Amino acid sequence: MTKVKSLADLKLMRAEMEAKLSLREKSNNSEKMVQIKVAMATCGIASGAKDVMDFLIDELDKRNIEAVVSQTGCMGYCYAEPTIEVTLPNQDPVVFGYVNLKKADEIIEKYIKNNELVDGVIPMNYETIEKK
Amino acid sequence: MKDLSLHILDILQNSIEAKATLLKINIEENTKDNVYTLTIEDNGKGMSKEMLNKVIDPFFTSRTTRKVGLGIPLLKQKAELTGGSFYIDSEEGKGTILKASFIFNNIDRPALGDIAGVLVLTAASNENIRFVYQHNTKEGEYIFDTDEIKEALDGMSLNNAKVIHYLKDMIIENLIDIQYTK
Numbered sequence: 553m554t555k556v557k558s559l560a561d562l563k564l565m566r567a568e569m570e571a572k573l574s575l576r577e578k579s580n581n582s583e584k585m586v587q588i589k590v591a592m593a594t595c596g597i598a599s600g601a602k603d604v605m606d607f608l609i610d611e612l613d614k615r616n617i618e619a620v621v622s623q624t625g626c627m628g629y630c631y632a633e634p635t636i637e638v639t640l641p642n643q644d645p646v647v648f649g650y651v652n653l654k655k656a657d658e659i660i661e662k663y664i665k666n667n668e669l670v671d672g673v674i675p676m677n678y679e680t681i682e683k684k
Numbered sequence: 685m686k687d688l689s690l691h692i693l694d695i696l697q698n699s700i701e702a703k704a705t706l707l708k709i710n711i712e713e714n715t716k717d718n719v720y721t722l723t724i725e726d727n728g729k730g731m732s733k734e735m736l737n738k739v740i741d742p743f744f745t746s747r748t749t750r751k752v753g754l755g756i757p758l759l760k761q762k763a764e765l766t767g768g769s770f771y772i773d774s775e776e777g778k779g780t781i782l783k784a785s786f787i788f789n790n791i792d793r794p795a796l797g798d799i800a801g802v803l804v805l806t807a808a809s810n811e812n813i814r815f816v817y818q819h820n821t822k823e824g825e826y827i828f829d830t831d832e833i834k835e836a837l838d839g840m841s842l843n844n845a846k847v848i849h850y851l852k853d854m855i856i857e858n859l860i861d862i863q864y865t866k
């Protein structure tokens with residue numbers, strides 16, 4: 553495909569893409585998709601969170617995994633940046649720490665594809681006794 | 685942080701946190717006066733005078749998840765390292781404006797870095813916010829306005845790997861046209 557340089561090009565690209573679009577953009581049914589939040593505050597950015605986000609977007613697309621990758625703030629795990637929160641459909645969110653590109657690749661291959669936990673999970677004590 | 689675009693990414697999060705709906709980012713390369721200026725302006729909730737006085741203190745943050753707030757102090761330090769200056773002003777209920785000026789030919793002026801990626805990734809994560817990026821050089825100006833992009837995309841989400849890719853290319857190509865300093 554040719555490069556997009558102007559808004560007119562973008563419109564053309566849009567028309568071209570619409571034909572190929574999968575259901576996700578049409579239905580916007582994000583609950584059925586993998587949702588990833590990349591912590592993008594000073595601590596995350598300084599540790600390379602942007603590269604991780606770039607990598608996740610590119611690789612999930614290349615590997616045909618329907619996912620929404622977005623930015624979020626600091627979750628308080630500055631020591632373990634870059635951190636990402638992965639929510640598989642109908643599951644509780646899981647936070648991973650020290651996510652470099654290698655770790656991100658492992659998370660895609662093992663956790664996202666096979667639902668197999670990988671090292672580096674930061675335990676979240678979400679569920680209090682009252683909640684249970 | 686390695687380059688200016690990462691600082692911009694960082695500062696933009698402050699505006700997003702402040703519930704801004706319009707975010708203007710401006711870079712002016714003024715070779716004549718030897719100044720490189722970054723201005724970020726938002727229409728978020730703003731800050732009180734008291735808080736404004738504290739934002740350049742690295743041990744101040746509005747967050748509750750941690751006790752330090754380095755985003756603004758780090759940018760200020762980068763600007764001042766080159767002999768440039770830093771300015772921030774804010775009004776409660778109206779918004780905040782921040783200006784970092786660098787001495788253009790100073791060796792400590794950070795490279796711009798992946799500004800296209802920063803803009804597109806942030807816009808894609810915050811589709812309800814209008815981002816207007818303006819870059820001026822002596823060769824001309826380029827404006828990236830997410831309202832125009834949204835109109836062209838006609839309902840298609842920005843948060844899509846292919847759209848992100850095209851938009852990044854579009855920004856870089858246009859910046860090359862005005863011979864921006866990398």
